[in-house]
Structures are given as C-alpha cells and as structure tokens.
Amino acid sequence: MTESFAPGVRVRDLTVVYKTPAGELPALAGVGLTLAPGTITGIVGESGSGKSTLALSLLNAVQPPGRIKEGSVEIDGLGDVVKLDGEDLRQVRGRKVGYVFQAAQNSLNPLKTVGKQLLDLGRSHDVADLQALVRDARELLGRMGLDGARVLDSHQHELSGGMRQRVGIMLALVLNAHLVVLDEPTTALDMITQATILRIVRDVHHERGLTTLIITHDMGVAAEVTDSLAVMYGGRVVEHGPTTEVLGAPQHPYTQGLIRAIPRLSGDIDEARALPGRPPTLGTMPREGCVFRERCPLRMDVCDTVDPAPVTRGERTVACHAVGHQVSPPRRKEYA
Amino acid sequence: MITGTGITKTYKQRGHILGGRDVQALRGVDFDVKKGGAVTFIGESGCGKTTLGRIVAGLETCDSGEIVIDGTPMSGLRHRQRQAHFRRIQLIHQDPYSALNPTRTIYQTLHAPLALRARQTGRSKAWAEERARELLTLVGIDPGYVLPRYPHQLSGGMRQRVVIARALTVDPEMLVADESVSMIDVSLRLGILALLKDLRERLGVSVLFITHDIATARYIGEDGELYVIYRGQVVERGPTETVISAPVHPYTQALLSAIPVLRGVERPGAERVEPTEALDERHVDTGCLFARRCPFRTDECEAERPSLGNGGGTPQEHACFHPRPRSVIPVEACA
Incomplete structure (x- = not known):
C-alpha cells in the first residue's frame, strides 16, 4: 500500500484540437482549472461543451483524431501528465488516476467474470499479492452494499x-488511486439508484481521502455531491466556484440560464425558462469573440470580437465581459 | 378520450434452459385520459410505464383488461377498425436520433x-x-x-x-410522449416541454407523458393527473400538485426523496424516505409489493396486498395501508 494522500490537479491553458475535413478545430480552447486536494469537483456542460475531452486529458488519453495541442495537466506526485508517454503513462492510469467510464454497462468485458477482470487489472499493473487485491475488492464492494464474493463470480449481464x-467504481479504486474521474456516473440509472450511487461516491471519497472529479450534464447531480463546480460551454470553463455559491448566485449568463431552465418541484413552475438558441458544435463554434454571445441576454459590442478571459475574484472565476460591469447579477432578466 | 380497466401484460422469457421466468409487466392497471387532459406516468425503469404507453398507443396488446376509446371498446374490433381508432393516438419516441x-x-x-x-x-x-x-x-x-x-x-x-x-x-387527438426529453440537452429540454404544453393548450391535444423526471411532469400540466407506477401496479394517483407536495405512499416518497437537491438554492425536505433495500424483481410477495423495501411496513403489509383507494381520507388515491403525507421534496432555501 502506498501512503494515502489526495493530489491536487492544475490544468493550465489546455487546448485540445480534433482533426476534421475543415481543419483542426478546438474542442478545448485554453482551459484552466484547479482541483483542490481532497475535494469533489463537478464539471457541468451540455453535449459538445468539451467536458469529456477535459476528463480524458487528465489521463492524457485523448484519442486521434484529437490531440492535446498545448497546455499542461499537472498532478501532484506525477508532474505534467501531458509529457508522459508509453509505459510511464500506462502505469499512471489505473494506479494513480482511477477512471469510471460513462455507461459502465459497456465498459466491462461480457465474456469474463468481474473477478477475472480484476485479476487482469492486477497482473497488468504487476500487483504481487493478488489475493490481497481480491480481498480489497471484496471489501470495497461490501462497503458499497454489495455481496462482494457473489459479484466477483458474476458476468456483467447478471x-x-x-x-x-x-x-466500475471498485475497479477505479482498487489499485489505491487517489485521483478519481467519474464520467456521467449516473446516466441511465433510476432516481433511487442514482441517489444511492451519489451517496456512495461521497462516502468513499471521504473515507479514502480522494480528489474526485465528476463530469455530468445534470445540474442536480453536481449540486448533490460536489464541493466546487465548474460550468463548461463551447470548450471553455465559463464559471467556477464553490457549488452552493455558483448555484445560489450564478454570475455567468449561461449558468444563470441553465439554472432557470431546470423545472423544479416547488415554487412557481412557470418561472422555468428555456435558453434560446442551441449549444455550438465543433463546426459552428465562432472563431473569435465570446462563444455564448448568440444566446446571451447581456450581449455587448465587445463580445463579438474579444473572447472574455477568466477573471478570478476570491474563490470564484467567471469569463464574461458583462460581469464586473454590473453591480448585481440580473436574475430577473427575461429571456425571449 | 381513452380509458383502460384492469390492464395486465406478462412477458414470457423464452429460450432459457430452465424454461425462463415470466415477467409480469402490468398487474391490473386502470387509467383514464380525458379529452385535452394531461396524464403523467412516473416510476423506475422496468415498472411497466413504457409497456403501458405502448398499449395506449396501440403498438402492444394487453393480455386481459379492456381499452375504450371514446366509448368504443377495442376488444371486439377487427384489426383494421382498431387501427383507425389508434391512429388518433400518436407515440413520440424517446430517441430522436433513431426515430x-x-x-x-x-x-x-x-x-x-x-x-x-x-x-x-x-x-x-x-x-x-x-x-x-x-x-x-x-x-x-x-x-x-x-x-x-x-x-x-x-x-x-x-x-x-x-x-x-x-x-x-x-x-391526432392524443400524444404519448415516452421520455421524450431525456436525450436532449438540458438547455433545450424546456423548449420541447413548452411545445407539448402549448399543443395541449392551443389544439386541445391530450398528452400522456411518461417519465422518471417528476419535475418535468409538473411543467407539462399542473392541472393534470400523476400516476405513480411500481412493478406494474399503480400505487398512487391524483392531481399532480397534490401527489408532489403531499405524497402518501412510501414508494412515491422514496422516489421524490431521491431527487437531487440544488444546494445553495434549495434545502432537502425534512422527512426524506429511503428504501431499506434495493429492488429485487425475483421476489413477488403476496402482500404489498413494496413491503420488502418499505421502512414503515407492518405485518399487515406482508399478509395482504393493498388496492388503490382513498383510505384514510386522502385527496389522492393510493395503495397503502398506512398512508401519511410526508414532506420529502426539496424546498426553496430562504436567501
């Protein structure tokens, strides 16, 4: 067992491009994001916002036709992951950084029992004591409310x-990784199962002293478990701060619109408003200026030409020209 | 517009070495959608809500029970005549990418x-x-x-x-929307919901909305009816607002308790209910189907299965021996 510590992560100026017939288009355009050690950070965004690309970058696992063009991903104890390759990189994945893939149902081998896959994982990382590994796995599964022995003997269809x-969470943690990335951990799960999984994520996070990153499109999921929340749009982090503050007093017009677009269980349902327009795709992303301006109620002339740089005040970071000009966030602004 | 009484449906699992096991998708469901009305079915996946939606849209037949469209029972009709009736009810699929x-x-x-x-x-x-x-x-x-x-x-x-x-x-006079917004980006979802709401208001089209996201049910029709379905049985049914704000069946309460709280904007309800164990479909008890997972079960619940009714004088119908409203949904946090 390695000593337990929760690593911090610093992503700086990360640009990831995808090769398309129209040339190399940026899925991430100079993203900066810091994960404080021992916290749960959530990334929310719609499809095409670049959130999954960012998560894969933490493992330096962006697949062609995509590539990391510039920037760095520094993880405490590992250095800049972008510079790692070959065997070094393989050792990092799984052992130092655990990854729970989107749609866990598709990431298990249907032909092998969970136990066999666990042993494969152990062998590929040269674990000397496989029996201890199985013991750890059983314990972890038991901790998550499952019958460990039975699960290890099961195929995925069972x-x-x-x-x-x-x-999936067990396989990400069993090698004692202390940085865990969960990509859409509850998509396609029921409400009650979702609540159970989220509680487990939180409990395991605290018990094992992890740094956790959760990627989701569901604001509710992020609100439920995260300490800090980053909102992504069009390949940029447009707002980042403590979860309760970002939700309670959103500053970026996109965050404000997104929160208003969630139908809620109490209060006046007609206060919910759809955001006009639609999110940009790689091909329709504007080359210059703010990526959100087409849908923005606060659009100004400067938005057409200058991409707003993230500005940090205290614990909060916002990338918007309109924020800072205004005294209070325009929460009552009507959307067309 | 369309009513159903005692709808049952069992799927036989074939090709299994031991003969397979039957899955009872619907266990005697009654429903009634009025002209221009809005009805929502909610429940976990596998509870039978999609099967029911397909039966309503005429894409699936039921094993027993009767469907009546505008006073005409469907059971005695020939295929062609039935089709003519069901043409007025159109299904909107979950996945716009494959539809x-x-x-x-x-x-x-x-x-x-x-x-x-x-x-x-x-x-x-x-x-x-x-x-x-x-x-x-x-x-x-x-x-x-x-x-x-x-x-x-x-x-x-x-x-x-x-x-x-x-x-x-x-x-059509009725649209059946089966999880119609679950695959659409969050910022655009509300637009589709607003469209369904608008069609209902302007064209008088009835809407049957099938979802696991209860908050969206509220958006479609506050004046509508909400059916909570658990393992092929309606366990609670009533006006949408009543069922959401004062649910009496422990299953409804568990479902509503599981909805994430927007911390910073809301705080969790005071009496959140959590099921005592995970769903195991293999157990079919003679008593209440939810009893095994219910934190409030008594001996009575294990002996007999409660049927839908207004026992205890609740405004909504429920299938529970011990109905008690609990405040489980998140409430607006005062700023």
Whole structure:
C-alpha cells in the first residue's frame, strides 16, 4: 500500500484540437482549472461543451483524431501528465488516476467474470499479492452494499445497472488511486439508484481521502455531491466556484440560464425558462469573440470580437465581459 | 378520450434452459385520459410505464383488461377498425436520433403521410406541401431550413420537434410522449416541454407523458393527473400538485426523496424516505409489493396486498395501508 494522500490537479491553458475535413478545430480552447486536494469537483456542460475531452486529458488519453495541442495537466506526485508517454503513462492510469467510464454497462468485458477482470487489472499493473487485491475488492464492494464474493463470480449481464456502476467504481479504486474521474456516473440509472450511487461516491471519497472529479450534464447531480463546480460551454470553463455559491448566485449568463431552465418541484413552475438558441458544435463554434454571445441576454459590442478571459475574484472565476460591469447579477432578466 | 380497466401484460422469457421466468409487466392497471387532459406516468425503469404507453398507443396488446376509446371498446374490433381508432393516438419516441429515417429528407418524411391524407380526403398536392410547412412552423422550426435537410444535419432538439411534427400530420387527438426529453440537452429540454404544453393548450391535444423526471411532469400540466407506477401496479394517483407536495405512499416518497437537491438554492425536505433495500424483481410477495423495501411496513403489509383507494381520507388515491403525507421534496432555501 502506498501512503494515502489526495493530489491536487492544475490544468493550465489546455487546448485540445480534433482533426476534421475543415481543419483542426478546438474542442478545448485554453482551459484552466484547479482541483483542490481532497475535494469533489463537478464539471457541468451540455453535449459538445468539451467536458469529456477535459476528463480524458487528465489521463492524457485523448484519442486521434484529437490531440492535446498545448497546455499542461499537472498532478501532484506525477508532474505534467501531458509529457508522459508509453509505459510511464500506462502505469499512471489505473494506479494513480482511477477512471469510471460513462455507461459502465459497456465498459466491462461480457465474456469474463468481474473477478477475472480484476485479476487482469492486477497482473497488468504487476500487483504481487493478488489475493490481497481480491480481498480489497471484496471489501470495497461490501462497503458499497454489495455481496462482494457473489459479484466477483458474476458476468456483467447478471448485474443490474446500479451494480455495474459500483463495479466500475471498485475497479477505479482498487489499485489505491487517489485521483478519481467519474464520467456521467449516473446516466441511465433510476432516481433511487442514482441517489444511492451519489451517496456512495461521497462516502468513499471521504473515507479514502480522494480528489474526485465528476463530469455530468445534470445540474442536480453536481449540486448533490460536489464541493466546487465548474460550468463548461463551447470548450471553455465559463464559471467556477464553490457549488452552493455558483448555484445560489450564478454570475455567468449561461449558468444563470441553465439554472432557470431546470423545472423544479416547488415554487412557481412557470418561472422555468428555456435558453434560446442551441449549444455550438465543433463546426459552428465562432472563431473569435465570446462563444455564448448568440444566446446571451447581456450581449455587448465587445463580445463579438474579444473572447472574455477568466477573471478570478476570491474563490470564484467567471469569463464574461458583462460581469464586473454590473453591480448585481440580473436574475430577473427575461429571456425571449 | 381513452380509458383502460384492469390492464395486465406478462412477458414470457423464452429460450432459457430452465424454461425462463415470466415477467409480469402490468398487474391490473386502470387509467383514464380525458379529452385535452394531461396524464403523467412516473416510476423506475422496468415498472411497466413504457409497456403501458405502448398499449395506449396501440403498438402492444394487453393480455386481459379492456381499452375504450371514446366509448368504443377495442376488444371486439377487427384489426383494421382498431387501427383507425389508434391512429388518433400518436407515440413520440424517446430517441430522436433513431426515430427518423436517415435516408430521407425531412420533406420526404413529412410529405408521405400528408400526401396519403390528401388522396384520402380529396385535397390537392399543394395542400400537403402547405401543411408540412404549417406543422414545422407550429413546432417552432423554420421550414425553409429544415425541409431539404437529412436528420443527421439537425440537432437533437430540432429532430425531436420534427418527430412531433410528423406525429401531428394525422391530426391526432392524443400524444404519448415516452421520455421524450431525456436525450436532449438540458438547455433545450424546456423548449420541447413548452411545445407539448402549448399543443395541449392551443389544439386541445391530450398528452400522456411518461417519465422518471417528476419535475418535468409538473411543467407539462399542473392541472393534470400523476400516476405513480411500481412493478406494474399503480400505487398512487391524483392531481399532480397534490401527489408532489403531499405524497402518501412510501414508494412515491422514496422516489421524490431521491431527487437531487440544488444546494445553495434549495434545502432537502425534512422527512426524506429511503428504501431499506434495493429492488429485487425475483421476489413477488403476496402482500404489498413494496413491503420488502418499505421502512414503515407492518405485518399487515406482508399478509395482504393493498388496492388503490382513498383510505384514510386522502385527496389522492393510493395503495397503502398506512398512508401519511410526508414532506420529502426539496424546498426553496430562504436567501
């Protein structure tokens, strides 16, 4: 066992491009994001916002036709992951950084029992004591409310969606990784199963002293478990700060619009408003100026030409020209 | 408009070495959708809500029970006659990415049913073209932009609008929307919901909304009815607002408790309910189907299965021996 410590992560000026017939288009354009050690950070964004690309970059696992063009991803104890390659990189993945893939049902081998896959994982990382590994796995599964022995003897089709998701979390943690990335951990799960998985993520995070990153499109999921929240749009982090502050007093017009677009269980339902327009794709991303301006209620002349740089005040970071000009956030502004 | 009584449906699992096991998807469900009304089915996946939606849309038959459309029972009718009735009820699929034929332009997709209708009713070809444009405008997209395009050239939200426009080509009186927004980007979801709400208000189309996201049910119709389905049985049913704000069945309470709290804006309800164990479909008890997972179960619950009714004088119907309203939903935090 390695000593337990939760690493901090600093992503700086990260640009990831995808090769398309129209040339190399940026999926991430100079993203900066800091994960404080021992915290749960959430990244929310719509499809095409670059959130999954950012998560893959933490493992330096962006696949062609994509590539990391510039920037760095520094993880405490590992250095700049972008510079790692070959065997060094393989050792980092799984052992230092655990990754729970989107749609856990598709990331398990249907032909092998969970136990066999666990042993494969152990061998590929040269674990000397495989029996101890199995013991750890059983303990972890038990901790998550499953019968460890039974699950290890099962094939994936014998497990429910919620159980597979827990197996995914177990495989990410069993090598004692202290940085864990969960990509859409609850998509396709039921409400009640989702609540269970989120509680497990939180409990395990605290018990094992992890740094956790959760990627989701569901504001509710992020609100439920995270300490700090980053909102992504069009390949940029447009707002980042403590979760309760970002939700309670959003500053970026996109965050404000997104929160207003969630139908809620109490209060006046007609206060919910759809955001006009639609999110940009790689091809329709504006080359200059703010990527959100087409849908923005606060659009100004400067937005057409200058991409707003993230400005940090205290614990909060916002990338918007309009913020800072105004005294209070325009929460009551009507959307067309 | 359409009522169902005692609908049951069992799927037989074949090809299993031991003969397989039967899955009872619906265990005697009654429902009633009024003309221009809004009804929502909620429940976990596998609770039978999709099966029920397909039965309502005429895409699936039931094993027993009776469906009556505008006073006409469906059981005695021939296939063709039944089809004519069910044509007035159109299903909107969950996945707008697979619901449209990828080799046809939107023009072709919309024009085919309209041209058929024009022939049947003796209208001109020009009417079909005009109607296609009208429908697209109605669902909020620009016909000039969309008509010549193929589905892959459109975003998910636009595709779902096209699917809705296609359903409207036959002038349906009811739309069955099965998880119709779950695959659409969050910022665009509300637009589709607003469209369904608008169609209901302007055209008087009834909407049957099937979802696991209870908050969206509220948006579609505050004046509507909410059915909570658990393992093929309706366990609670009543006006949407009542069931959400004062649920009496522990299952409804567990479902509502599981909804994430927007911390910073809301705080959790005071009496959140959590099931005592995970769902295990293999156990079919003679008593209440939820008893095993219910934190409030008594011996009575294990001995007998409660049926839907107003026991305890609640405003909504429920299938529970011990109905008690609990405040489980998140409440607005005072700033």
